[in-house]
Amino acid sequence: MRRRLAVCALLLALPACDADPDAVPDPLPSVSTTPSVQPSTPRPPPRPAALKLATAIQAVEHLAGTIGPRHATSRAFQQAAAWTAGRFRALEYDVRRQVFEVPGGNSWGVPVDAGRSSNVIATPEDFRPNKPHRIVGAHLDTVPQAPGAEDNASGIGVLLAVAEATAGARTRLPVVFVAFGAEEPRGPSDLDHHYGSRHYVATLSGKQRRNLRGMVSLDRVGVGDVLPICTATSEDPLQEALVRAAARANVAAARCENRSSDHWSFVRDGLTGVRLGSTPYAEYHSAADLPEVVDRAQLARAGRTLLAWVSGP
Numbered sequence: 001m002r003r004r005l006a007v008c009a010l011l012l013a014l015p016a017c018d019a020d021p022d023a024v025p026d027p028l029p030s031v032s033t034t035p036s037v038q039p040s041t042p043r044p045p046p047r048p049a050a051l052k053l054a055t056a057i058q059a060v061e062h063l064a065g066t067i068g069p070r071h072a073t074s075r076a077f078q079q080a081a082a083w084t085a086g087r088f089r090a091l092e093y094d095v096r097r098q099v100f101e102v103p104g105g106n107s108w109g110v111p112v113d114a115g116r117s118s119n120v121i122a123t124p125e126d127f128r129p130n131k132p133h134r135i136v137g138a139h140l141d142t143v144p145q146a147p148g149a150e151d152n153a154s155g156i157g158v159l160l161a162v163a164e165a166t167a168g169a170r171t172r173l174p175v176v177f178v179a180f181g182a183e184e185p186r187g188p189s190d191l192d193h194h195y196g197s198r199h200y201v202a203t204l205s206g207k208q209r210r211n212l213r214g215m216v217s218l219d220r221v222g223v224g225d226v227l228p229i230c231t232a233t234s235e236d237p238l239q240e241a242l243v244r245a246a247a248r249a250n251v252a253a254a255r256c257e258n259r260s261s262d263h264w265s266f267v268r269d270g271l272t273g274v275r276l277g278s279t280p281y282a283e284y285h286s287a288a289d290l291p292e293v294v295d296r297a298q299l300a301r302a303g304r305t306l307l308a309w310v311s312g313p
C-alpha cells in the first residue's frame with residue numbers, strides 16, 4: 001500500500017487514486033493507515049519564520065565592532081567574507097566565493113592597494129538559473145577609515161536575518177543572497193566603485209539574466225525612522241512592489257532616486273534593481289560609524305519590508 005500511496009501522490013488526477021485503497025488486493029504486508037506511516041507524500045516547505053532582529057544586530061556588532069574597517073582588498077575584508085560565508089553555510093545554503101581583481105586608488109582620501117576581493121553568493125536548494133528568481137544583495141566592504149556599522153554592516157545584518165527567516169521555507173520565488181565586495185569608491189568616476197556587483201552582473205548567464213525578476217540592494221538600512229526605497233531611474237515597477245511590501249509590513253517608506261549602490265550595476269546593464277536605505281547621518285564614512293549609530297527599529301523596518309517582498313506577491 002505504501003507503493004500505491006506514492007503513486008497516488010504523484011497522480012492525484014487518476015480515478016483509481018480516489019478509490020478506497022483497501023478495496024484493492026494489496027500484495028505488500030499491511031501497514032497502519034495513520035498519517036505517520038504515509039511518508040511518501042512530500043510536505044510543502046513551511047512559510048518563512050519571523051525575522052530575528054538579534055541576528056542582524058549580532059552581524060553589526062561582529063563586523064563593525066570586532067572586525068572593524070574592511071576595505072575591499074584588506075585582510076579584514078577576507079575575514080569578514082569568511083565569517084559571512086560561514087553564517088550562510090550554517091543556514092544550509094549552497095555558498096560560493098566569486099573572486100575578482102580590484103585596482104588600487106584613493107578611497108575616501110586614503111590610498112588603497114590593488115588586489116583581490118570577492119562576492120559571497122548563497123543560493124537556496126530550489127534555485128535554478130533558468131527559472132524565475134530574485135536577488136538580494138548588500139555590500140560587505142567599507143572605506144578604509146570606517147568600521148562601517150551603518151555603511152554597511154546594517155545591510156549585511158538584514159541580509160542574514162532574512163536569509164535565516166527564509167532558509168528551507170517557501171518564498172514567492174527562490175532568492176539568491178549576495179554579500180558584495182568592493183562597492184566603495186577607489187576613485188572619482190562612476191567606474192571607480194561597485195566592482196563586485198559589476199563583476200557579478202558581467203558573469204551572469206543569459207538564462208539567469210532572462211529569469212531575474214528583481215534585485216534589491218540593502219545599503220545603510222539602520223538609520224532614520226522612514227525606509228528609503230530608491231530607484232536608479234525615474235520609474236521602476238520594482239520600486240512599487242517594494243512600496244506595497246512596506247505597506248503590508250506596516251512600515252513607513254519614502255520613494256527616492258539614487259545610483260550610489262549595487263542596484264545601479266544591475267539597472268545600468270538592463271536589469272531591474274532597487275535600493276533600500278540611504279538616510280544621511282553624521283558618522284558617514286568616518287571612524288565614528290560604530291554599532292551604537294545603528295537603530296534596531298530601522299533594521300526591523302528594512303527586514304520586515306524585505307521579508308514581505310520575498311514572501312508575498
Ligand SMILES: [Zn+2]
Nearest residue numbers: 151152219220
Ligand atoms: Zn554603502
